[in-house]
Amino acid sequence: MARYISRRLLLSLVTLWLLATIVFIIANVLPNDVGRTILGPFAPQESVDALNERLGTNRPIFIRYVDTMAGLVTLDFGDSFITGKPVLPDLMAAVARSAKLAGLALFLTIPVAILAGLYAARRRDKLADRGIVLLGVTSSSIPEFVTGTILVVVVGVQLKLLPVLATPPPNADIPTQIRYLLMPATAMAIVYFGYIARMTRSGTIDVLQSDYTRTAAMKGLTTSQTMRRHVLRNALIPTVAVIAVQIGYLFGGIIAVEKIFNYNGMGQTMLFAAQRKDIPTLTAGAIIIGIVYMLATLTSDLIIAWMNPRIRLDSDS
């Protein structure tokens, strides 16, 4: 197990380095002239040069690359082009706010989606199954901002059930905070319902067809005993993997959701940075989201290895 974990960690670090390099290339190599990109095509050359000098973007590309990578190791993500302050503290505060929203979304969607997937698998090809599959396809195909808009119009404006904006008044207690976050979280939860339910369904169907499930049934276990002791543990492996991947992708959808509900989290911060061409904030944000994704997949791999000994033993040999 220790060997599996260390191997897995090493691979994560390699991926993280590659990811940082990709982000660096997008932010520094593609624009060719960072100062010009920020100031626009009509700015005088002198101010562009001055800006490049101030930002350090007139140094050779290789030096900047080494500098950026060294900054990553020491957790120094540079200073914002706009405010001149280090980007990390602001980003971490935004990540914390987004984590609340994302956490609520996952909390809403995971149990419902897993139960729906399990139920659909048990009633395979029956009406309930068809319905759940159709619902899954539909829910995962609609962009979060569309679901968000429809929710605002119906639940917020017409029925006036929930607040339309997501930011709670300062020092609000937890139930109030949840009330404010409920609608944006639902908009995100709907997208993930489809992915998770379909993955649980197909994982469960595979396991239900296996020999060991039949053996369990034949040695006289009740259906619920079979499900609990033999089916669930194996059937949920792909589900755990897909949830981990979705945690990373959550941050893609969160940008649009936070815009609709005017919630000052990671997405809003990234979007403002994008509009003001604040490249350090954008790159640091992208790398933080990459780290979140790596941690999520790492955790899921460990959970999967714990659920299925074959995986961890295989890699040891």
Place this chain on the structure above:
Amino acid sequence: MTDVIVSSKPAGPMAAPPTSERAKARRETLRVLFRRPAFIVGTLIVLGWIVTAALGQRITPYDPFNQFFAGHLPPGSDHLMGTDRLGRDVLSRVMVGSRDVLIVAPLAALLGVVAGTFLGLVMGFYHGMVDNVLSRLVEAFLALPVILVALLTLVVLGSSSVVVILVVGILFTPIVARTVRSAVLSERQLDYVTAARLRGESGLFILSREIFPNVLGPTIVEMTVRFGYAIFTVATLSFLGVGIQPPSPDWGLTVAEEYTNMISGIWWPTLFPALAIASIVIAVNLVADTLQSVTNE
């Protein structure tokens, strides 16, 4: 309506059958497809939007760009879906609103699938070192949400339809590559590949003439799946302001321009384009999903 045979035989060839049999299998797949209501409904909706977009101003009740007066007018008998903040007819704008996304999204999907298939074929077939290096790169790309990288890239490069196509297409490439790679990995162990090797065929020949036709099925499925995601992605990017640019009546862009008015009760210029986006992404995904389940049987 005389033929009632629904073959349960797999449509995908087990080991490179002659072309005629492949054509037969393809016809069979099509026939099964047209028995699925989800496939028919999905196709009809997509076709409907294509036709409306193509006919455009000839069938819209008003000129989608004509400003009647400065302000919002609720839905009524004159304007079935009301008017937007500049007094333009919402219904007319929704009808032509699919134009840009229906050009940008398929091209982005096509680019991603072509590049991804090529990459996946190379990765799956040559295995070893090439595969290891490329797999790590793909993994790194997949660690970032497409929307986020696209946002970053479009900010840096400036937004235009061509850049959106390129960026979304390139970001889809690793995703497609991974799918094709795993299809190639299972194909290359089959006897027909060994037979071709023993005949002394070159790697390039085996890859292009033997393996490629056999992974074409998953590739076509991937194309429809990617098309759905491309609409999803382009609409979201437009909503974020880095996708399709004004004065296009694009749905995502319209939602971005009007959503702040929802709070004051002006829901119609936002809701109708939003529902239009929902209808087309659901339709494309219904088609993709049935295609996937039919070819997997």
